[in-house]
Amino acid sequence: MNIQQEKILNGGITLTIDDQEVTVPPGTTILSAAGALGTVIPTICYHDHLTAYGICRLCVVEVEQARVLQPACVAEAREGMTVHTRNTRVERSRRTILEMLDSAVNLEEAPEIQAQLDDYGANRERFENGERRSLPIIDDNPMFLRDYSQCVLCWRCVQVCADDAQYTYAINFSGRGFETSIDTFFEQSLPESTCVFCGQCVDVCPTGALKPKREWLLEQGQTPDEIMQMTRMERRRRKT
Numbered sequence: 001m002n003i004q005q006e007k008i009l010n011g012g013i014t015l016t017i018d019d020q021e022v023t024v025p026p027g028t029t030i031l032s033a034a035g036a037l038g039t040v041i042p043t044i045c046y047h048d049h050l051t052a053y054g055i056c057r058l059c060v061v062e063v064e065q066a067r068v069l070q071p072a073c074v075a076e077a078r079e080g081m082t083v084h085t086r087n088t089r090v091e092r093s094r095r096t097i098l099e100m101l102d103s104a105v106n107l108e109e110a111p112e113i114q115a116q117l118d119d120y121g122a123n124r125e126r127f128e129n130g131e132r133r134s135l136p137i138i139d140d141n142p143m144f145l146r147d148y149s150q151c152v153l154c155w156r157c158v159q160v161c162a163d164d165a166q167y168t169y170a171i172n173f174s175g176r177g178f179e180t181s182i183d184t185f186f187e188q189s190l191p192e193s194t195c196v197f198c199g200q201c202v203d204v205c206p207t208g209a210l211k212p213k214r215e216w217l218l219e220q221g222q223t224p225d226e227i228m229q230m231t232r233m234e235r236r237r238r239k240t
């Protein structure tokens with residue numbers, strides 16, 4: 001077969017992305033259609049194994065005839081659509097999102113976002129007088145630490161804890177506006193919550209906001225033996 005696998009078995013949608021035609025099955029997002037052409041659209045909140053909600057807006061693209069930029073992770077490809085994944089308007093939007101994030105959040109341990117800041121020529125002083133999110137590190141269990149001053153509110157940890165994987169519902173958004181953060185219900189400690197310490201939230205976090213305790217202790221200069229002792233003692237202490 002071909003001619004794009006017989007126009008994806010006759011039910012396909014053909015669109016143009018950055019001057020290249022591509023045919024995809026109905027329901028394909030612009031992000032996936034671009035991926036089929038080898039075009040990488042930057043993302044933060046998107047994860048291949050989680051439901052996309054278009055929260056971070058970094059993946060916005062220009063669709064001809066559309067009034068506003070479209071989030072590629074949730075916008076579906078349509079027949080005859082013409083998409084520009086990286087023009088001046090798109091770059092300005094992505095750059096501003098990154099500059100705002102950088103002004104408010106500690107991104108030191110977010111290498112992918114650091115690379116995006118460089119790629120889009122972000123001016124790290126643009127919002128230098130903006131308020132920074134500064135929150136104490138939460139160390140309430142033997143498995144991992146939570147440093148929400150590094151949290152970009154991508155919602156990946158909440159999704160993986162809920163319907164996308166674990167069905168545990170231990171965490172969710174808390175607060176409003178600038179005070180929004182991730183928390184347990186009624187601000188309980190994690191051991192008091194429904195958390196089962198599966199670690200999936202740590203795996204999907206794109207920043208250093210969620211960090212295995214062992215990794216953190218190694219960074220603090222503790223030896224593996226000292227860590228073993230400490231975490232054993234801590235587990236015992238929490239059981240009593």
Ligand code: SF4
Binds near residue numbers: 155201
């Ligand atoms: S803790 Fe990590 S995964 Fe959860 S919302 Fe913040 S940055 Fe995203």
